[in-house]
Amino acid sequence: MTKSPASTSWRTLNDIASRPWPGTTREYDLFKELVVGLVVVGLLVLGLSAVFSSPDEPTVTLKSWAMADPADFVATATTELGGTSGTAGYGPPYNSTPDATQKLGPIDLQSLSGVRLPIDTANDFIIGPLQTLPNPPAAIDEWTKASDAQHAAWTTAYGDALSKAPDNDPAKVPPGDYGPVPALTGALLAMAQQGTLDPVLGAKGSFYNTDYKASILFLGDGSYFPGLADAQHLTGDQWGVMNETGNYPGQSWLWLFSALYQVEPFKSSPDADVLVVFSMVILTLLLTLVPFIPGLRSLPRRIPVHRLIWRDYYKHR
Template identity: 60%
Template sequence: MTATMRARRGDDLASRPWTGTKRHYDLFKELTVGLVVIGVAVLGLSAIFGSPDDRGVTLQDWAKAAPTDFVATTAAELAGTSDSAGYGPPYTDIAGATQTLGPIDLQSFSGVRIPVHPATDFVIHPLSLLPSQPAALAVWRAADAATQTRWATAYADALAKAPDGDPARVAPGPYGPVPVLSADLLAMARSGALDGAIRSEGGFAGLDATRSTLFLGDGAWFNGLATNLHLGGDQWGVMNETGDYPGQAWLWLFSLWYQIPAIGGAPNADVLVVGLMAVLSIALLLVPFIPGLRTLPRLIPIHRLVWRDYYARRRG
């Protein structure tokens, strides 16, 4: 048969009338179902089962909700006793601050990539941006480092002894300009100006929230807020949802080890957990190559229960 005859025969087949079953098709109805009905179902299920989208916490929220904690944290930043001040790499270069695993110092491998000076970045520099700089700022700058630390430490200790940590009820003492600096920073935070001032230290367009987050984390209010939202380490750790279920289930693999006192209470708990998870992950990858371990499925044939239909047909 020539190509011309095959083409002509194909044309004849395509031109034949359809003699099979016909059914009415409503394109508009399909479009309505696809967009409206499915859209309503998705939005409804998202509202019922979706993760909450809480607004980000700011320094202004902190200053308004827990002013005493804000002032106490400010004093700790000036004294150099906050968590951020003694964290080590990648923020600060503090001898002996890193977590090690024997002779291995993983935390120092990256070096100080994001230099953070809590007293300057969180307190002194933001206050210097005020239109009318407080006189206490000049007094602070004129003092040497030892005097500054002595002032801030004394004030932090006095705050801890004051009823309810209220700055207004602190006993008189040699605090230098620290009470005034703390009060001015509190007022700056309540106005909302402190958030922008600290974010401006983070580079282009103030998109780096590292310093703001560190400052928040040094206080007790932020950690309490996380616990109230069920985000603590013994509440499944960090997750998108604010309940124990469903959460990001894979995080329990890490959070579990922190609940063991010997690990969670160790000064190098983070390194221990990361190292343990690395060993377990490598062991999981090597399961097919470990003699004895790779034969466990034959000794404990749980997979045959899962795929019992397949094995029943195979036996048949």
């Protein structure tokens, strides 16, 4: 009876495996590896994260803003009432403010989608939230019955008086023809300091909500929130676009976006956002099409940087 090739092959392998190892040996400490892998590496990670990680800054809310800088809160609320804030004059998709859009040459890209997210800063940021109070202030009726021209006159007068008051303190504003503006902004300040404005303006009364557009825009119109960004080196003339706080760039792939904002013609252009995005689209297309562009696709062979990086490999070829 002959043995099958498979049986012979198995016996041969089994014989080899059963032979004593003729080479050198050394002791292996599994416990030491476990200690190094878990304890030493863990302590190293914790130490490096303590030195180089981003700071754990508390969440910025309307309440924290109203408590930390009530004067700026009231001044910003006044501009929202008067329609002179950044959001009120932004243009599409929030409103149809004339000449507020950014263009790419003759193409008005910002207006292509139209006003899809309409925002009336006076009603959405001030009057609407105040109407949710159990006892809305009587000043709401006076405001709603007045004309737009009267609104502008009241808010302009109160805004000027605020800027001239000591420390911009609303309590130190001299008497004047401000209409219901001091009462409305004061009631909104109290609402924010009590913490009831955040769920109304931020979450819009819904328990599950991811649309915090209104509260973020309101925060951005003041000087408190941009001041926090400046302190963390997050403004446009520092890093420009970052997803983390602190002195270190959070998303390194965004560095090129930020860099373009620091050079001409982007730096001084009123259409900087559109120009930067368009430039990044062109650069991305060039990078994508590198394998198909003659001359450009041959650069790696003509400039053999890879041979320096993998010099050990090419040394033995």
